[in-house]
Amino acid sequence: MFRNKMLNIVLILIIAVALLGIVGIVAYKTVFVPTAGNEEEKVPTAAELLKSQFDIGKMTTNLAGNALIQATFSIQGDSVDTMNELDKRKAQIKDIINSVLHTTTQADIEKPEGYQELKVRLVTEMNKVMLEGKVTDIYISDIVVQ
Structure with missing residues (x-):
């Protein structure tokens, strides 16, 4: 390469250090820093x-x-603050459940996707009135439809 041996050694060392630095940075980013994905x-x-x-x-x-429908409802919130607000709004939440059920037919519930659609409608309507947190899911147990 060059006629000066010392210059060759210095260039090789500079290139080696640069490559080690690049490899180190890549390794650090892939191993130690988690990505969102x-x-x-x-x-x-x-x-x-x-x-x-x-x-x-x-x-x-x-x-x-x-x-006629008879069911037990449990509401899942995203935080303890949500639970406190639900407790304060219990009458309003019951009214929302009644309003949604009054516009739902027995055939709507008996469809294969009807039960899930009912849950989505209930969660959506409840979240419209929530100020502190949000309702993430609703569990319907002991359901009887006549």
Whole structure:
């Protein structure tokens, strides 16, 4: 390359240090710094879910048409603050559930996707009135439709 041996050694050392630096930076970014795409969503434990779950209890009301529904509702919120607000708005939440159920027919619920559509409608309507946090899910148990 060059006739001066010392210059050759210095150039080789500079190139080697630069390559080591680049390899080090790449290794650091891929191993030590997690990216948004690699983060796994944390699944809440049963105890965490229980802290942010609000029970409405058993409700009986008419559906659109001549049908009657009796079901137990539990609301899942995103925080403890949401639970406090749901407690304060319990009467309003019950009214929302009644309003949605009064516009739902028995056939709507009995469709394969009807149960899930009902849950989505309930969550959407509840979130319209929430100021502190939001409702993430609603669990309907002990459901009887006549």
